[in-house]
Amino acid sequence: MNVLVINAGSSSLKYQLLDTKTREVFAKGNAERIGIEGSFIGHEEYGKKDKLEVELPDHRTAIKHIFDILATVDEKPEGIGHRVVQGGWYFPESAVVTDETLGWVREVAPLAPLHNYAEADVIEICREMFPELGNVIVPDTAFHYNMPERAWRYAIPRDVVDTYHVRKYGAHGTSHRYIWRTVDEFMGGAAHKLVSCHLGSGASLCAIEDGACMDTTMGLTPLDGLIMGTRCGTVDPATVFYLNRVAGMSIDEIDTMMNKKSGLLAVSGVSSDSRDVCAGAAEGNEHCAMAIEMFCYRVGQLFAEMAASMGGVDTMAFTAGIGENSVELRQGVADKLAWLGVKIDPELNTIRSDDPRVISTPDSAVTVLVVPTNEELMIALDVEALLG
Incomplete structure (x- = not known):
């Protein structure tokens, strides 16, 4: 399956188009300095690198440029995966994007305000531009969600924990999950x-x-x-x-x-x-x-x-x-x-x-x-x- 992976930051937007079967990367790049003077997109396709100096006032403009670039690539995405930094109390695992799950990404954004809002905006833009493609939310926190309570709970009043969802969420979960999978296979x-x-x-x-x-x-x-x-x-x-x-x-x-x-x-x-x-x-x-x-x-x-x-x-x-x-x-x-x-x-x-x-x-x-x-x-x- 050809999947477009998008990783939206507060002022950047990384992307990679790859085949899950062969693991071949067809194209990848990064839109940098979004909303800042001197913005550009660095793009790599089949080993050939290019740099496009374009105005990127917001993520909507950046994702449109990226889709224009990817339109010239022979392989087309069949689904889109979005890295989301904070899944909060809603995502024990990755989930298909719906109106409800997208709302959850915004609801937990105060835990990662520099990232989640931008990521939610990009997901929304992708749904608007390519309604025929399914989108999936892959939270960095999901892998840690079910760690033992003794590890995630803080010794502060239960009403504070329950009302404000204060707990250990962790991060880099997607990377740690990949490392386990690879080590298990390798050994x-x-x-x-x-x-x-x-x-x-x-x-x-x-x-x-x-x-x-x-x-x-x-x-x-x-x-x-x-x-x-x-x-x-x-x-x-x-x-x-x-x-x-x-x-x-x-x-x-x-x-x-x-x-x-x-x-x-x-x-x-x-x-x-x-x-x-x-x-x-x-x-x-x-x-x-x-x-x-x-x-x-x-x-x-x-x-x-x-x-x-x-x-x-x-x-x-x-x-x-x-x-x-x-x-x-x-x-x-x-x-x-x-x-x-x-x-x-x-x-x-x-x-x-x-x-x-x-x-x-x-x-x-x-x-x-x-x-x-x-x-x-x-x-x-x-x-x-x-x-x-």
Whole structure:
């Protein structure tokens, strides 16, 4: 089945047209700087790349340009899959778009205002432009929806939890689900207790026992958990009250600081990009070195938390931008887990490949893999399952 996968952000719109059977990607691209001066669409078709500088005042204009571009591609979409960041309390799994399910995406948008509103708008536009095509909502939170109550419930009054739906929702669920599926296939069913390490600009760990999510590091929002590119990760909640009362910072200012001005960027003082931070550390920058130390420390610390949620661990998988590409940070995390018997082979760790691969030593207590993620394929497979 040919599926068009759409991932709408607050000022961007990524797309990919692929075949679920052969896994061939016919075309892909990204509309960037939507609503901002200097907008453009980067498009790739059969390996040929092109850049179109066009005015993109809104997502409606962007999606129209994208459909115009895709009209020149021989293969046509038979269904559309939409990545939705926050499914809230409505989506334990992916769902076909109806008036009701689209309304749910908007209803839970306060939990992810920068993403859900834009995603709902794009879904609406696709339905208007191509009413003959079915659309499917694939929420990032769905994989975590049925984790044990002990993991998702917060120790705050039940009436607050029930009225305002305050709980751990997690994120990166589509990626973690793909990693489990791939690891299970690659290892022939030998993996049972997996910690999936999605490490990128946004980062989270997920404890997966025989395919079921047992816990994850992100919480009500993607701000919780690990140190990330610009997000602080877990801090004492009272930090917000303190900065509001003593520093006179508004809630919006604290929100912006913790989401966009913290993490590796804040600690290193150099960049939110781990490559820049690693380069700075290699050159002797102490702040960069501390940023790397803190990142690996937190991954190691929360890895143990994820393992505890399953009563053990037999497999770990690195994925996403940092997890797939950073030799230094994979080694740094492994060093923090040496007490658990984790050992990776330095030579295997340096190999680059688009295929899943084992990088641990034969005597490692935990099998360590690098698994390139493919959220687009996972979304496309859901579309096929629901519409095919």
